[in-house]
Amino acid sequence: MNRNHLSVSDHLNVEDVDCTRLAEKYKTPLYVTSKKALKNNFNELKEALDNTYSNNRIHYACKANTNISILKTLRKEGSYIDAVSVGEVYLALKSGYEPSEILFTGTSVSNKELEYLVEKDVKINIDSISQLERLSKIGSPEISIRLNPGVGAGHHDHCITGGKESKFGIWEDKIVKAYEKAQRLDFDIKGIHMHIGSGIRDVNKFISPMERMMDIAGKVSNEIGIEFEFIDIGGGLGIPYKPNETSLNLKGYSEEITSIFKSKIEEHGLGNPTLALEPGRFLVGDTTILLTKVNDKKSNPFHKFIGVDAGFNTLLRPAMYGSHHGVINATNPKNAGRYIDGAKETEINKKVDIAGPLCESGDLLAEDRPIKAKIGDYLAILDVGAYGYVMSSRYNSRPLPAEVMVEGNKSKLIRKRETLEDLLNNQVD
Numbered sequence: 001m002n003r004n005h006l007s008v009s010d011h012l013n014v015e016d017v018d019c020t021r022l023a024e025k026y027k028t029p030l031y032v033t034s035k036k037a038l039k040n041n042f043n044e045l046k047e048a049l050d051n052t053y054s055n056n057r058i059h060y061a062c063k064a065n066t067n068i069s070i071l072k073t074l075r076k077e078g079s080y081i082d083a084v085s086v087g088e089v090y091l092a093l094k095s096g097y098e099p100s101e102i103l104f105t106g107t108s109v110s111n112k113e114l115e116y117l118v119e120k121d122v123k124i125n126i127d128s129i130s131q132l133e134r135l136s137k138i139g140s141p142e143i144s145i146r147l148n149p150g151v152g153a154g155h156h157d158h159c160i161t162g163g164k165e166s167k168f169g170i171w172e173d174k175i176v177k178a179y180e181k182a183q184r185l186d187f188d189i190k191g192i193h194m195h196i197g198s199g200i201r202d203v204n205k206f207i208s209p210m211e212r213m214m215d216i217a218g219k220v221s222n223e224i225g226i227e228f229e230f231i232d233i234g235g236g237l238g239i240p241y242k243p244n245e246t247s248l249n250l251k252g253y254s255e256e257i258t259s260i261f262k263s264k265i266e267e268h269g270l271g272n273p274t275l276a277l278e279p280g281r282f283l284v285g286d287t288t289i290l291l292t293k294v295n296d297k298k299s300n301p302f303h304k305f306i307g308v309d310a311g312f313n314t315l316l317r318p319a320m321y322g323s324h325h326g327v328i329n330a331t332n333p334k335n336a337g338r339y340i341d342g343a344k345e346t347e348i349n350k351k352v353d354i355a356g357p358l359c360e361s362g363d364l365l366a367e368d369r370p371i372k373a374k375i376g377d378y379l380a381i382l383d384v385g386a387y388g389y390v391m392s393s394r395y396n397s398r399p400l401p402a403e404v405m406v407e408g409n410k411s412k413l414i415r416k417r418e419t420l421e422d423l424l425n426n427q428v429d
């Protein structure tokens with residue numbers, strides 16, 4: 001558990017800033033990110049990797065959170081970027097990343113998108129043989145190829161991106177052919193890539209895909225004489241969301257993957273490739289809370305509801321994946337200190353559901369939680385830095401929320417709250 005940026009005094013604090021002050025100043029719903037937590041996450045992972053294999057590169061998988069203040073902060077720490085869309089490439093370039101620091105990994109990529117990527121000179125990670133053929137008519141950029149290693153893992157079926165059900169990458173039986181074709185088409189071949197899934201906290205789950213991939217990389221390299229400049233093993237590093245879940249053992253992860261990496265590059269004579277990683281969730285997930293105001297309370301014979309001003313328009317994960325996010329009463333955080341540190345939730349009240357303002361029964365941010373709150377209190381939804389704001393929508397014609405970054409005792413608006421007028425943007429009548 002890595003929530004050192006959260007603490008409890010009279011109210012919940014992010015670093016040295018009182019959350020209720022933030023909520024009063026910037027209004028709610030409000031995403032609040034700790035800069036310290038963001039830097040810590042990056043540096044903790046970087047250090048663990050440097051200790052075991054120093055020729056490594058961390059590409060932040062920015063689909064988790066593309067606020068440009070977050071992109072800029074991570075670049076300062078030494079991050080590269082993994083982008084999955086032209087929009088993400090655009091935002092990364094606007095945040096100061098060099099084209100050479102960006103790897104694009106898309107799926108179902110159009111020719112128009114390929115043209116943009118070639119024009120911007122970013123590396124392209126190929127997802128299909130058709131994409132390779134289409135790209136060859138547009139240019140000959142640096143490429144890698146995404147392998148489906150035949151195995152995957154993840155916290156939800158939707159988040160498993162390797163194995164026979166997955167639409168991503170090129171299956172092992174066609175991968176040598178794909179590289180041969182890339183050679184024939186005169187591409188500048190730089191790497192091989194996989195990304196097996198998301199939310200993986202068990203180091204063992206990475207082992208067999210890692211071994212498979214390294215063996216396949218060896219086969220490609222030896223059969224057609226390619227020396228890989230980098231081998232990219234994707235992201236997927238999980239974080240604990242529930243109080244009884246354990247963190248990924250970072251030292252264990254790093255030791256395990258680099259030991260396979262090193263022994264396989266030796267076994268297959270792969271030279272001295274860079275080990276590239278693409279964590280998204282791990283870098284940003286626990287850096288951010290969502291502050292939401294209690295609007296209403298009600299009950300029926302079966303449920304107690306606390307009605308708040310954030311719904312699945314603000315945070316989609318609970319409705320979309322059935323995800324669990326911790327909830328703390330930021331105005332009155334008694335007992336919350338232990339919860340922040342990962343203690344079990346205690347029975348402090350009859351359990352309640354935290355319900356949003358949308359006209360949808362599925363609009364619950366949390367179910368059966370021991371939360372006590374009065375109307376007007378602010379609740380903090382924890383660990384929303386990854387796949388939080390980026391999945392928000394204007395459903396029910398609700399303007400998008402604001403984002404704030406905290407550093408020490410200072411807070412800074414990093415995205416304005418939308419207004420009602422914004423709902424008319426681009427509408428033509």
Ligand SMILES: *Cc1c(COP(=O)(O)O)cnc(C)c1O
Binds near residue numbers: 195197234236278280
């Ligand atoms: C989503 C994604 C990642 C990051 O996944 P996390 O689970 O957030 O670490 C990395 N690489 C690619 C290609 C992705 O699509």
